[in-house]
Amino acid sequence: MRGLLSHGGFIGWGDCLVLGVPVAGGRGLVSRARVVVVGAAAFGLLTGVAVWAVAEPACDGHLRLTVAASPDIAPAVRESGRRWQRQQPRIGGRCVKLRVRAADPARVAAVAGQKLGGDLDVAGAHVSPSADPDLPDAWLPDSSSWLARLRGIDRAAIPAFAPPIAMSPVVLALPEPAARAGGWPAEQIGWDYVLAGARPKSSLSVATLEPRRSAVGLSSLLLTGMLATSAAKTAGQDPETAVLGAYRALAAERVATVGELVGILPRSDRPEELRRRVGAALLSEHSIREYDASRPAVPLAAVYPEPAAPPLDYPYAIMARVSTGEARAAARFQSWLLAEPSRRLFTRHGFRAPDGSGGPDFPTGNGITAEPLPPPREVTPEAVREALRRWTKASAP
Template identity: 30%
Template structure:
């Protein structure tokens, strides 16, 4: 996902160079591709037997496709059935089902059930990367691309007039600057956590703003906060959020992150108001519609060959014409002015720009994390080591202990949370509370919530942090594993949808209980649920703590381990870790 180029720059039907994650798929893919190509040549030369009745011998292939491209792929599949297209002499029966991209990516990453489809066609490599990032997920074999479409900024005509469409061109930063401040243009998008269009659009804003101003994070946050008030749950819903003429009363969106294909579809509908497209000059992210065989090792030879026969068919001229009729760009022609005009683009808008530098993979992940933090309130259970290991002095801190500096850093971090953010506090050490290694000192609750005595939860929590102290015994045993499992279970059981749920673990020493570690890892693998994600942010404080150890545990939950030599750095690490959650590996 390092480049999201326009089709003039790289043909969409080329085999992508994605690195296989869990097994070597190159030989198998090459063999299947050569067989499929051979089948296509034989069909073209009349060497295959095309019977009139295929019902009894057809090879069925189920294909899960992004909702926007599913109608075009379904049309190709229906045409293939009508024409008795075959693989190895047997007709292929491809059934196309429209499925939400983010749902399938999470299902494949979890790998808890066998998929009910042999081919997956999402709208972007964003979802493929998410599915492949999980170590125990379902394997995917790349098999080319079906089409592409650029992400642009669509505006209603009144907004286009204000912005000088089509004659005036902008960067992403310049366009979105018009959506904040006095008399802003109302900008909406599909949720970047669920939409590649929304995510790539927002990532382009982040990259463009930082290019213009390295200290532009405040402007980025302002854009995210503004966008968050006008976000739609899916790509299908976002166009419906547009302002509807003079009766709108200022409620509907005037501009959207939208693909060229979605604008084409909208503008082609009967009675639709024409959208106008701005193609920013500094980036051209595209949806690239990658084709993937799903769990190829489990496919029969007939299924593999039939799937690749259909994939090769999608890249033939007839099928690509069907794609173009549905508003997609293809590998078989240059950018069609008719398509662009129907979608709302006009020269001098740079709709054929090929030299842009769209967001990198790292930028996309960071942007998703930033979006998560900006849009969603945090719900954190903070678990602090109070074993004897935290009593050790911090070099260069005038005799202050790790616990002293940790508490000061935590109190400073609390000041940065909003009243809607929820934070709870536990402490732990081996045998801290009778048979348990942990205590719950403060419930996870909104910081602005007031108790009966009038004190806010923030005030009560600050008092509890200030009172943290290492245990007086000489043992440095932490009881970390038992505590981590208990905190994770409670955080997952009390999960709040729409918030950034996480467990933050601060530990100053190792836990030497190997059996407890194995139990923790096994239990976390069973409990981790991408639909109710509770990532573990594990921060190793000081030289005795083992960052690699806590990272191995944390990544099972979708989180990560960090290391700080000076507890004063905890605040910066916590902020970095929370911001990374939205784009973390799953």
């Protein structure tokens, strides 16, 4: 056959090859081909048309890869996954078919805990294993704290290496009128604002997500415990008593889900409405952005006091006991999610890079900026267990 070759900047005729790609199993040339027709003109005259046939290897079957992602980041993971699928990933000749499903981390953790022979306390988010018999091949919860809690049941079942895919800090969310009354944005509002609401008989209502079923709630708990301990030591008081008192105050305003919390936010900026509704909450930066994007009557202001609360870090964990092929496919998708194009996609969806940087496409507004954040302090599994132990004691009826 004849094809098109470049000669000194002009298009002329040359040899054209039809590429037959043998597939695994020795089936010879593939019948399916992608055909591209190219026309060439010289001095205004049509000189010829050449056809290039580039064969695509057929699939030696399919390999299904299931990824369960936290509902907030699942849309971005799906979009990245669609781009990955267009690359036609293969493992051992088999074409990978990716399925990304949104899954509440508490429910996945509950099922995993039961399958591992334990009973993870997720405050009512328990699910019978028969209702969801298959755990995902890879799990992308919103926080590494879920993995740490499951390792407490079976250390070998949860991989030690689960790199963060994205990050969203846990920050102080205030109704914008209340934030402005406190001097924001010209003046920084500190954590003493939250501690004021975490004292008995306080008039400030601070909503808290149930920390046993919410990573944001657990972050709030860890931060409140640290602040209460520091304040008690400064005042010469007993830290345990101070922490339990702060936790009891938080427990009085706890809600199960972000949806429930949204339901108790102010609906207008009338003073009586602001007093009657929740006055503050700790939420992820991404949740605040999503809420304000819905154009509520009273938007939330994002405030970043120091020290920072433990952030959501979105680890990607390849589950133990999956087949070799599924593990290889999950690792391939993990590498794709960690690559720069996926990082930029997550940024456009309102998630920071794992190092806390925002980037030029990061959506900002109402206190949210693209300024890089300092690296978070490490939270140990022991600190998580102790905080949850105290919470269970403080929140008991």
